[in-house]
Amino acid sequence: MKKEVAIIGAGKIGKGYVADLFNDAGYRIIFLCHSLKQAKALRDQGFYTVYKYLGSEKEPIEYRIEGFDAFSTAEEFEDSVDALSKVNYATIQVYPDALPDIAKLLAETARKKYREGNTETLDIIICMNFIGSEKVLKKYVGEILSPEEMEFFNRYIGMGMALTFRLGARPLPYMTENDPLCSCVAESPDLPVDRDAFKGEIPEGVALRPLSKMDERIVYKLWCGNVNHACMAYLGKTKGYTYISEANEDDEVYFSARRAWKEAEFGFDQIYTLTDDEKAETFGSMRGGKNNSHHSRKNQRQAVDWLDRIGADPKRKLARGDRILGPAISCMKHGMVPFFLAKAAAAGFLFYNPEDVSAGEIQEYLKENGIEKAVEKYCELDTEVQEERMLRDLIVDQYHDLRPEIDSEDL
Template identity: 30%
Template sequence: MKAVHFGAGNIGRGFIGKVLHDNGYEITFADVNDEIIDALNREHKYTVHIAEENGAAYKISGVKGVHTAQDTEQLAEAIAETDIITTAVGVNILPIIAKTIAPHLEQRGGGKPLNIIACENAVLATDTLKAAIASEIGTHAFSNIGFPNSAVDRIVPIQKNENILDVKVESFYEWVIEADSWAGDDKLDGVNYVPDLMPYIERKLFTVNTGHAAIAYYGKTLGYRSVSEAMKDDEVVVFLRNVLKETTLYLTHNYDFTEVEQSEYIDKIIGRFENPYLSDDLDRVGRGVLRKLGPNDRIIKPLVYLHENGHDHDALSELVVHALKFDNQDDPEQMEMNQIVSEKGVSHFLSTHSGLEKGLLEEIKAKI
C-alpha cells in the first residue's frame, strides 16, 4: 500500500507518517523544503522519539520525498499509484495544495479507492481541501474517492535534532476520522472512526486548545516564559481547571460526553501540559490572538453559550481579559489587535471581531 503525504514537517513525519508506516504504507512526502526532501531521498528512513524520560524510539522506513513544485512527474506518478493522500501543511495552505493535487486526480481514473484527508488543526479541513480541488477540476474525477474530515491531536515540542529527519513527539495522540465518508474497506489501525466528528473536534478545541490558551495568556501575565514554568505554579493550574470546568458545561450539554468522561479527559490533558519534555514558549502558544478570540474559536464560543444559558463563565471572561493584555511583539495578529483597541477601544474590538453583545461586554470590561 502507498501513501502521499503533503507536509514533511514534524507533525507530518512524527504523527501522520508514523501511523501510516505502522499500517504498512510506503510513504512519499511532498514538500518544498529542499533540505528535508534531499535527506528523505538519501536516507529513506528516520526515527520518531517519544518525549519522555527514557522514551521509546521507533524506526520509520520505506519513505522518500518529492519536491512539490519541482518534481511534478514524480508527484504525478505517486498520486496515480497511491491509496491515501494526507496533509499537514496548515489550513491556509490547503488551496495551494489543491492546485497541485487536482490535475493528477483527473489522470488517475476511477479504479481503486482513494481517501484524501486534511489532518489540520482546523474544523472540517478536508471539506476546505475538497472544495478547493473541485474549484480546479470540478467533481467528475471524484469517483471512488473519499474525503473524510478528521480531528488530530498530538503535541510536538520545539526541538533541534542532530539528524534533520528525526522528530520528537509526545506518547499521546488522537486521530479521529469520519467513518461514513471513507472510501473502501481498508481502514487504518490506531485511528478512531466515528459517525459524527464534531463532538471530538469541539472536545479537543475546548479542552486542549482552550487549556493551552489559558496557560499562555495567564502565565504570561505572571511573568512566565514557558508552559513548563507556568504549570509549576498552583495559581495557573487552578485557573486552568476553572476554565476547563466551564468548557465542560458546554461539552456535556451539547454532546453525549459525561462529566466523569470529561473529567478523566481533562486530567489526561493536564498531565500532557505538565510534561517538561513537551514544554513550549508561551509567546508561540499564544500567537494568533485574533483567531483565538474569534466568535467560533476556543474562548468566545463556549463563553457566549454559557452566558446566554445562565451558566458560570467567570473564568472564561477572565481569560478574554488576559488575552487582551497578552503582549507578543512578533505576532502580526497581536499588533493588529493592539492597534484596533488603541484606536477604537476594547468594546469595539470585542463586539465587531468577537461578536460579543452588551451584557457580556460590560462583564469583561469590569475585569480589565
C-alpha cells in the same frame, strides 16, 4: 489496498505523528511538503529521528523513520500530483492559510485520476485543529473542478477529520544538533478518524480509531481539550512564563484553565449531543480516568513545550467558533457567564511574540483602535446580539483587570 500513504505537510504532526503511525504498520511514506529545501533535505538524508516522550518519563525514546520519498508541492507540483494520484491514503496537516494551495493539489489529483479513469479510492485524513476544514477544502476544490470532475471527486475521494491528540513540540537544542530534521512528540497511541468518511477500506494495521459523529468530536476535542492548553498559554504569558511546565505549576494559571475547561464543557453540552461515553471515547486513553486526567496536573506530559508555540496564531485561536470563543458564546447564550474563558480570551489579547505575525497584527490593531474594537473584530462578536455584547464587555473588563497600568484615558 496499497500500503502507501501520502503525507501532505511534513511538520511536527506530519513527521512525528501520522508518519509514525503508518510507518509502524509498514506503510511506505511519501512526504508532500511545500518547501523544496525541506523535500531535498529529507531525500538527501534519507531518514529523520523521532524523539518521543512516553507517559510521564522525563527522557524521550529515539528512533529513526526511513525509506520514504519526498516532493515539494510548490516546486515539484507535477510529481506531487502524480504521487498522490497513485496512493489510496493521504493525510493533511497544514496551517489553515495553506488550504487554498492544498485544494489546488487535490483538485489536480482528482482531475488526473478522472482523465486516466483511475477509480481507485483515495481517502484523505485531515489532521487539523480547525473546525470545518474538510468543508472549506471541498469548497475550494469545487471552485476549481468542473461539475463532472467534482462528481468524480465526491465518488472516489473521501475526506474526513481526525483528532490529533499527539503533542508536537519544538525539539530541544541537542535533538536538532543530532538531527536537524528531527521531530519531537509526546506519545499518543492512535489517531481517531471519521469512520463514515472513507470511500475505501480503513487502512489495515494502522493504529487508527474509527469513530462516528466526528463533526461533534472535533468540536469537543477543541473546545474541551485544546482549550485548557490555550488558556494556560495565554495566562501563563501574562505572568512572564516561557514553558507550559511553569504555567502548570502556577496555581492561578492552572486553576483558571481548569475552570475555563468546565465552562467549555457546559457550553458544549448546550449545543451538541455527545454522551458521556462518547466523550470518553473521543479522548480514548488520553482521558485516563474518571476525573478527566487529560487536564490533570500530575498527568502533564514531560515534553518541553513553549507557550509561544501553544498560543501561536491567536487570530485563529481567538476567533468565533474556536476553542475559547466557541464555548464562551454558547455559555452566554445558555445562561452561564464564562468568566474564565473570558479571562483567557483577554490574556490572548495580551499575547505577543515578535515572530508571530498573527499576534503582531492583533497588537497593531489594538494600539490603533482599542480593546473593545479589537475584541469585536477578532472574536467576530455581533454586538447587536445582547449575549455577544455582554461577552465583549466581559472580555474587555478582564483585559483591564489583567492590565491595571493602562491610562485612565483608555477607559
